[in-house]
Amino acid sequence: MSRSASPSAADLRAYGYLNDQGTWTCAYPGCTSRAIFTRGCDLRKHHKRHTKSFFCHHQGCPQATGGGFSSKKDLARHEAKHNPGVLCEWKGCERVFSRVDNMRDHVKRIHLKANRQSPTAATQSPPGRFGLSVDVKNLHAGTTR
Numbered sequence: 001m002s003r004s005a006s007p008s009a010a011d012l013r014a015y016g017y018l019n020d021q022g023t024w025t026c027a028y029p030g031c032t033s034r035a036i037f038t039r040g041c042d043l044r045k046h047h048k049r050h051t052k053s054f055f056c057h058h059q060g061c062p063q064a065t066g067g068g069f070s071s072k073k074d075l076a077r078h079e080a081k082h083n084p085g086v087l088c089e090w091k092g093c094e095r096v097f098s099r100v101d102n103m104r105d106h107v108k109r110i111h112l113k114a115n116r117q118s119p120t121a122a123t124q125s126p127p128g129r130f131g132l133s134v135d136v137k138n139l140h141a142g143t144t145r
């Protein structure tokens with residue numbers, strides 16, 4: 001008289017609803033996917049995306065309940081659209097700041113610091129050039145006198 005509910009099915013109930021046809025639907029609150037999973041492992045795989053996702057913290061944003069982002073980087077980029085934050089002006093840098101001052105400070109400390117150590121900029125005044133021109137003038141002056 002046992003119903004023979006396999007232990008894996010019991011664990012799947014935490015992820016989705018079992019349909020009449022023996023298929024699964026994602027039960028994650030706010031999941032926008034209407035996908036139907038015929039195999040439990042597919043549902044589990046799908047649900048993993050929810051637990052991994054990063055969601056927008058702004059209320060009313062469609063990305064706060066559904067969708068979401070798989071990485072912090074993507075989320076930060078999205079959230080920057082909500083609050084007019086300051087994106088680092090350095091090419092390839094994805095840091096977002098609340099104020100321009102903070103961004104400038106970050107650029108100075110993080111990005112420019114690496115460039116400052118280049119040896120070409122420091123020694124740009126060649127010595128002796130001015131002295132040479134004076135010598136030529138003196139020579140010339142000497143002959144006319």
Ligand SMILES: [Zn+2]
Nearest residue numbers: 026028031033
């Ligand atoms: Zn889902």
Ligand SMILES: [Zn+2]
Nearest residue numbers: 056058061063
């Ligand atoms: Zn958002």
Ligand SMILES: [Zn+2]
Nearest residue numbers: 088090093095
């Ligand atoms: Zn930066």
